[in-house]
Amino acid sequence: MSNEPTYTTFVGELRLVTAPLAQMLSATKAHLDSKQSAGQGLLIFEDATGQQTDFNFQGTLQDVLARALPAQPEAAQPEPRRSGPGRPKLGVVSREVSLLPRHWEWLEGQPSGASAALRRLIDEARKQTQAQGGISRQRMEAAGRFMTAMAGNLPQFEEASRALYAGDTAALARQIQAWPDSIQTHLLYLLEPPFAQQP
Incomplete structure (x- = not known):
């Protein structure tokens, strides 16, 4: 799957389109305007969650897109400089983690430090899941x-x-x-x- 979230439209049991939001809306609107969908149920799914979702297809395609797509910011504002823990330039983000005392004890005893130990454990778990062909x-x-x-x-x-x-x-x-x-x-x-x- 691409990084951009995809949506899927089904007309009855037939998959009409799987695409990012704007493309899915365009294809679905064209299908509805063609009058080919008469009498057939139309369902739209957000693929990341499997949830059914509804969109208002009244009016022109531009109307549909304007209602469904988030408004674009007028000008990109630079992100404010953060002070505090984390290394933003390296993509490191500081967040709070709640652990039991025995977990903190173990982490504090790791030679590379708690953060490095946590990162290593997470990477190992991810590799193991991928190696097993597991489904998230x-x-x-x-x-x-x-x-x-x-x-x-x-x-x-x-x-x-x-x-x-x-x-x-x-x-x-x-x-x-x-x-x-x-x-x-x-x-x-x-x-x-x-x-x-x-x-």
Whole structure:
């Protein structure tokens, strides 16, 4: 997935578009204006969360975009200089962390210091998750919301849900084989990695 958040429009069981917000709105507005969507339900999902979202498509495309897109600041203001801990030039940000006394004791005993030890532990955990081909909790929940909305009445839904939340991607792929192609493809897209399927 790109760094820019994407949205997906479904018309019935057919995926119309997966794209950043402005592109998705343009494609969806063009579809609605073409009168091809008569009698078919239209659902829009925010891909990062799997939540359904609504937009007002009344008026021109410019009207739709003006309502949906955040207003651009008139002039970029320089960020105020921060004083205090952290190394902004290196991308280091200071934030508060709450730990139990035994955690602080252990951290204080690390030769490289508490901050370096925490960074190292986080990097090791991230590498381990990637090596296992694991699905992040956020992706799993987004996929679950999408799956409930689009496939809640489809065969094998319960089995597919169990496989999803167990992190068993092979079983999930087997359970959804009879589902409409667009729903299968988008569900796997929401879970990448490990599927790495682009829309």
